[in-house]
Amino acid sequence: MTVRVRFAPSPTGYLHIGAARSALFNWLYARKTGGKFLLRIEDTDLQRSTDESTRSIIEGLEWLGLDYDEELVFQSANAPEHRAAAQRLVDEGTAYRDFTPKEERDDKSVKEGIAKRARAQAAEGVDHRSNPYRDLPKKESDARAAAGEPFAIRLKVPVEGQTRFEDIVYGPQERNYSEIEDLVLLRSDGHPLYNLSVVIDDIEMEITHVIRGQDHLTNTHKQILLYEALGAEVPRFAHLPLILAPNKNKLSKRKHGEVVSLTTYRDRGFVPAAFRNFLALLGWSPPEGKEILSKEELVEYFSLEGIGRANAIFNFQENDPRRWTDDKALWMNAEYIRTMPVQELLPMVKAELRANKLWREEYEDDDREWFTKTVDMIRQRFFTLKDFSAQGRAYFSDDFDFEEAAVNKNLRNEPRLRELLNGLADKLETVEPFNAETSEAALRAFADETGVTAGLLINGARTMLTGTAVGPSMFEIFDILGRETSVERLRSGIPWS
RNA sequence: GUCCCGUUCGUCUAGCGGCCUAGGACACCGCCCUUUCACGGCGGCGACACGGGUUCGAUUCCCGUACGGGACGCCA
Numbered sequence: 001m002t003v004r005v006r007f008a009p010s011p012t013g014y015l016h017i018g019a020a021r022s023a024l025f026n027w028l029y030a031r032k033t034g035g036k037f038l039l040r041i042e043d044t045d046l047q048r049s050t051d052e053s054t055r056s057i058i059e060g061l062e063w064l065g066l067d068y069d070e071e072l073v074f075q076s077a078n079a080p081e082h083r084a085a086a087q088r089l090v091d092e093g094t095a096y097r098d099f100t101p102k103e104e105r106d107d108k109s110v111k112e113g114i115a116k117r118a119r120a121q122a123a124e125g126v127d128h129r130s131n132p133y134r135d136l137p138k139k140e141s142d143a144r145a146a147a148g149e150p151f152a153i154r155l156k157v158p159v160e161g162q163t164r165f166e167d168i169v170y171g172p173q174e175r176n177y178s179e180i181e182d183l184v185l186l187r188s189d190g191h192p193l194y195n196l197s198v199v200i201d202d203i204e205m206e207i208t209h210v211i212r213g214q215d216h217l218t219n220t221h222k223q224i225l226l227y228e229a230l231g232a233e234v235p236r237f238a239h240l241p242l243i244l245a246p247n248k249n250k251l252s253k254r255k256h257g258e259v260v261s262l263t264t265y266r267d268r269g270f271v272p273a274a275f276r277n278f279l280a281l282l283g284w285s286p287p288e289g290k291e292i293l294s295k296e297e298l299v300e301y302f303s304l305e306g307i308g309r310a311n312a313i314f315n316f317q318e319n320d321p322r323r324w325t326d327d328k329a330l331w332m333n334a335e336y337i338r339t340m341p342v343q344e345l346l347p348m349v350k351a352e353l354r355a356n357k358l359w360r361e362e363y364e365d366d367d368r369e370w371f372t373k374t375v376d377m378i379r380q381r382f383f384t385l386k387d388f389s390a391q392g393r394a395y396f397s398d399d400f401d402f403e404e405a406a407v408n409k410n411l412r413n414e415p416r417l418r419e420l421l422n423g424l425a426d427k428l429e430t431v432e433p434f435n436a437e438t439s440e441a442a443l444r445a446f447a448d449e450t451g452v453t454a455g456l457l458i459n460g461a462r463t464m465l466t467g468t469a470v471g472p473s474m475f476e477i478f479d480i481l482g483r484e485t486s487v488e489r490l491r492s493g494i495p496w497s
Numbered sequence: 498g499u500c501c502c503g504u505u506c507g508u509c510u511a512g513c514g515g516c517c518u519a520g521g522a523c524a525c526c527g528c529c530c531u532u533u534c535a536c537g538g539c540g541g542c543g544a545c546a547c548g549g550g551u552u553c554g555a556u557u558c559c560c561g562u563a564c565g566g567g568a569c570g571c572c573a
Contacts, residue, residue, distance in 0.1 A: 010573045045573060102571055110570055118569060119498040152571050170502070179500055179569085187571040194573050218501055218568040241503080241566095248565060278509095281522090285510055289521055308510075311566060315508045315523090328509060328523040338536075381535040410533085458532040470534035 003035025004208045007061075007068070008075075008198065010042040011053035014261040015060035017314070018213060018243045018251060021279045025240060026211045027066040028280070028302040038205055039068040042075045044197055049076075060262040064276050065295060073205065075197055082192035082200050085230065086153045086185045090141075094229040095185060097141045097151040098133045102188050128181045129159055153186040155225060163221040168238035168304045170214075175221040183222050195219065199226040207235050211304070214239045214311075238304045241283045242311045251314060259316050259325055269384030270329075271348065274336035278329040282312045292335060334383040342376045349375050349388045356389040358396040374480050377472050394466040395480065402495045406469035410459040411495055417460045418496055420450060424457055425490035434483040436475040443475075465489045 007023040009015065030037035041057070043049040061068065089095035133141070134156060145151060157180050164174040185196040202210065210220075217239045227234045245251050251260045258264040265275050277293055285308070286293060286301040293301065317323040323330070337345065353359040363371035378392050394400040411417055427446050431438045443461075447454040458474045465477055465486060478486050 008573095012573075042573065048572085098571085100571095110572075114569060115498070122498045154571090173501080175500070181569075184571050189571080191571080193571070198573090213567095214502070215567055221501095239502090244566075246508090250566080281509065283509090289511065291509095291522055310503055310505095310510095312510090313508065323524095326508075326523085331523055334535095406533095453532085455532040462533065468534085472534090474532065 001208060003030060003033040004038065004206050005030050005035060005211055006038040006040050006202070006205060006207050007066075008040040008042050008201075008212075009057050010045060010048075011050060011057060012045065012048040013053055013253065014263055015057050016251070016253070017260055017262055017265075017279065020060060020064060020262045021243065021282060022212055022240060023061055023066055024064065024276065024279055025284070025302075025307070027068075028298055029209065029211060029304060030069075031299045032302045035208070036069040037066070038070055038073065038207075040073040040075060040201060040205065042194075042197070044075050044079065044192065044194070046076070056263060060266075063262070063266050063272050064279075065272055073201065075201055078197070078201055078204070079192055081204070082197050083186060083190060085200050086192065086196060089155070089185070089229055090153055092229075093138070093156070095153050095155050096131075096134055096136065096182075097145055098131060098154050098182075098184070099136075099144060099149055099151045100131070100133065102150075102152070128157070128178065131182055134182065150188040152184050152188045154182040154184050155222075155229065157182050157225060163224045165220060165224055165234065165237060167217070167220075168209075168236060169241075169307050170217065170239055170309060173217070173220070175218070180222060180225070185226075195222050195226060199223050199230065199232075202235060203227070203230065203232045209236045209238060209304075211238045212240065214242050238307070240307060241309055243282060244311050244313050246313055246315055246317075248311075248313065256318075259314075259318075265325070265329075268324075269352065269386035270333050271336045271340065271345075271385065273340070274333040275329065277336070278326070278332045281328075282314070283308050292332070292339075330383055337382050337385070338380050342372055342379075345379065346372065346375060348385050352385045352388050353396060356393075358389055358393065360396075370480070377476055377480060380472065381470070391468065394468075398485070398489075400467050402463070402467040403469065406463045406467065407495045410463040410469055414456060414460070416452075417456070420452065420457065421460055421464055421490045423450065424461065425487045428478070428483060428490070429487055431483070434478075436473075436479040439478040439486075440475040461490060464492060464495060467495075 005026040007019075007026050009019050009023075027037045029035070039058075039061070041049075041054050043054070058072075086095060090097060131154065133151075134154075141151075158177050160177060162174050162176045163180075164172065166172050183195055184193055186192055220237055220239075224234055243251055245256050249255060253260055262275075266272075273295065276295070277291075277298070280293065280298050280302075281291060284302070284306050286297075286306065288301070290297070290301075314326055315328075316325045350359060350363070353363075360367070374395050375388070378388070378395060382388065382391065389396075424443060424446050427442050428434070428439060431442045443457055444454050447457055459469065462471055462474050462477065463469060465481060471477065481489070
């Protein structure tokens with residue numbers, strides 16, 4: 001049997017990182033088993049679905065490197081089949097028409113409404129099989145339908161018995177029929193509902209393993225009932241633990257903002273491989289405990305059995321800009337930036353510089369070697385791709401800012417430095433050839449001559465050349481920036497004013 | 498309210514009865530390296546929710562309690 005899995009998001013907004021992780025796990029399982037990974041857009045809620053969201057989902061998957069097989073399926077296109085199936089179940093007697101007038105619900109307060117209604121029902125002892133239309137004679141039901149009376153179609157859940165299934169992650173699950181309401185399959189306006197649509201589409205697409213969030217664990221029982229009513233084989237299920245916010249609430253855009261959106265990570269300078277790696281480790285761990293894993297290694301080590309059962313907290317600090325997302329994600333991104341093959345990093349840096357008008361075509365041509373060397377040098381202490389255009393700006397442009405704290409500490413603190421650095425500039429002008437070794441020798445000699453420590457000149461020079469107090473080795477900076485720029489910046493009056 | 502699920506360092510997690518004085522990663526702290534900041538190296542801080550069983554032996558198995566999460570819609 002060939003494994004066929006699917007990722008089935010509803011296009012009602014950005015791609016949530018929890019959804020992205022579901023997609024990842026499905027993809028990994030498919031690639032691991034040599035199966036197919038399918039993508040289905042669940043756009044049956046026409047009011048909320050947008051094309052833009054569909055695009056962002058596809059872009060997001062592409063960014064993460066998750067390619068899907070076969071044709072993209074839009075669930076809305078299958079609505080006629082969903083309706084037909086519901087009708088068939090009515091004809092077969094496993095579903096019935098409910099002529100109860102539609103109850104208008106305010107979408108915002110549904111959750112509270114449900115709990116409230118459930119409490120009330122429990123108090124009154126209402127059972128789920130009390131719908132007056134459940135046992136309406138078929139003839140009468142047909143007649144009223146033919147007369148144009150509106151109706152919803154509900155599944156006729158048996159009075160006694162239970163559904164069971166073996167969840168690959170959570171183990172054996174069972175639920176009494178008495179706890180399951182006669183779920184609505186088709187709305188009175190003919191619109192097919194979620195549980196019906198997923199099941200039919202999953203049957204249609206020959207899905208063998210349903211891998212999705214734990215929030216669907218209890219829905220699964222209803223779906224199994226549908227599989228059975230439809231006479232279809234029930235697939236295997238694997239539910240994933242949820243990703244929670246630091247306060248243990250479900251992660252949501254309304255409450256937690258852009259930190260939950262996958263595009264945020266792209267836009268804020270994440271390397272796709274790093275984020276993919278981080279996401280994979282949220283709820284799953286490889287056998288050997290290795291944490292930095294390439295796409296190939298993830299596929300090699302992945303197994304559904306390796307998935308944990310406890311929800312994971314996505315640990316970010318809303319009020320701390322430095323920790324705007326999970327520390328480990330940030331660390332992993334830095335790790336990728338400094339250790340990945342520099343040739344793979346270059347295009348990402350190019351995009352970043354270009355977006356900030358710092359890109360020059362020569363970097364890919366005559367200055368390719370210089371560019372590679374520079375990126376390789378400065379990437380060592382960067383966390384995101386954004387750093388190349390921010391902290392790294394002085395390497396690509398003469399128009400950079402001086403950090404107040406750095407100027408105070410490394411320059412103004414020693415008034416003689418202005419003169420000393422001018423002297424150093426004079427010295428460097430005569431050095432031949434000009435490189436890291438010779439500039440170092442010149443600087444140290446100059447320090448001896450003038451009776452100051454080399455460190456004083458080094459730190460001062462760093463701030464003059466890059467505007468900051470931190471960065472790579474000073475002599476490598478001289479080498480990278482070259483004699484002309486180095487000398488010019490040493491003589492600059494800007495930081496002194 | 499009912500049903501379901503979960504609970505190991507601050508966070509992500511390893512652990513599937515003795516290998517556990519509970520291992521790793523991130524974060525934090527210290528030392529080394531060093532012209533700075535990182536990286537790297539070394540070290541430190543730091544957890545089995547609680548109570549009962551079962552067992553020669555429980556982090557691991559069972560029950561209960563607490564806490565947390567999820568589901569319960571003519572949403573998906």
